[in-house]
Amino acid sequence: MSAIAETVSRGQTRRRMRVDGWRWAGRIFLVFMLLYTALPMIWMLITSIKSGFAATQFPPQWWPDEPTLASYRKLLDPQNSVGQDFLRFFWNSLFVSTVTTILSVIVAVPAAYAFSRFSFPGRNFLFFAVLLRNMFPAVIFLVPLFILMRAIGLVNTHGSLILTYLTFGLPLAIWLLKGFYDNIPVQLEQAARIDGATRFQAFILIVMPLSTPGIIATAIYSFIGAWNEYIYAYTFLSKNEQLTLPVGIQRFFSENTTDFPGLMAASFMMSVPVVVLFLVLQRYFVRALTEGAVKH
């Protein structure tokens, strides 16, 4: 090694300089991306602690002269009508997202397991049919689903949202979970079967515990998807007391268009639950998301 090092040392110093050049370019690029990513969010936070008057100054106050939490207090105060609406929207979003998540996992777990383990006729066709759903935009399903929901009496109920959210949640849930099951050695189940467990017992006792990270990731994905969903909620719900946050915020602020601090505070509070959930569990999530795509 040392002989090689000596003979190429001159070339190597030059090369190291070039590598450093790339590294510096990388750092500068990362700083740029950090600014691009973070500045809008920082500006949202700064605006949210301004008064309505301070927000409409030109040139803008980079930092408010009198920072105030008035917008947050207003939104979280169950005593006034603004707070009542906001808290109700928040609760609606939480309810719809949670129920969707639970149902997604219950339906997706057996399906993904079957797609991973069994080989029944039509398996590939069904799997890709499930995947293809996510190629289609919500908009083309809106009219027929609206009519369907009206026919079965679900219009203006949270049930209509939960049922439709399942349709885009399920394909991804099945895909994510299948990736996880594919990575659990079949031998573990076979060993359990030899020890006398039924297939179902082997599934519950061996496979389920091992796939917990996958199930967590799937649950996060369903939850975030449902929490952020807009088009169906915008179309299916018309009563103020049922709206979820994305639609509620819009309805609400189209009425007083100049309240930008309030709008930014609401946007911030709407983002907090999903961002916290994501950051705490991102390891599972990222692994599940990329599992299928990176294999060679």
Next chain:
Amino acid sequence: MTIVTGKAEARRKLQPGRSGALRDIWEHRADYAYVLPAIAVMLIVIAYPIYYTIELSFYKTPPGLQLRDKTFIGFDNYTAILTSEVFWKVTWNTLIWTFGSTFISFVLGFATALALHRDFIGRGVLRAILIIPWVISAVAASYIWKWIYHSDFGIIGAVLVGLGLADRPPNFIDNVSTVLPSLIVVNIWREFPFAMIMMMAGLQTVPEQLLLAAKVDGANAWQRFWHVTFPHLRNVSVVTILLLAVANFNSFIIPWIMTGGGPSNASHIWITHIYELAFGRQRWGVASAYSVLLFIILMTLGYFYVRALSGNERKEGGA
């Protein structure tokens, strides 16, 4: 991979010929029980809407949702669409939107993944911050950027004026020539993190030894990237680009909330246009015909997507 990979493999080998297809299905009846709930949900809320959309696309429909009064008009909705000027305008916008967003998101995401690949202090925190725009709702993102672009109080306008680059704050999203690029900037903001996550995962699969060997052979950083790293990321790149392209093609929230397709259709893409035709002007038949066309385009994209995915599986099986 010489060990038996499980029941599935064993069964596949035992599968009888075509003559036993029905018996085969019957023998696997227990397996279907696992996928039945999922299939049932999908059938109700997908197969039925698709059928209904195709049907409606051949009818002239009255406004309002009294759709029983529709009259059959054959392909008239389709010819009406293809001969309208708006169609070509919106199609052009959709192409710019889809390709612009996909290409730049992918390049930025990939570059960020490369820059984050080497470990350094604070890497985890930085990565987490960079992912956040992807997690927060597109509705919130739209309002945040609407405020940033605001023609009176927007921060970008203020900075441009402060630096002496503009006399007064420019009108980013009320201007026909700047609206689409401005929306694309917002879209990229939300979506480059996805490309970043995918490419970071892909980078972890590039064998270190190969890079080292290339280095010993005198390849410089760029050559190592181009000849070793990049070919290894072909699969994940294809999947990422296709997923981004489909997502962008299907975007709704950002253009809808920020501009509603305006000014004068300058930011209308297919999806927002279909939505406006259906729920704004209640032209259900025309909107359905649009949806069917969309469907055909997406099926084509879907075909490539599935091929990219099953290409993965084939290689996996052969390894």
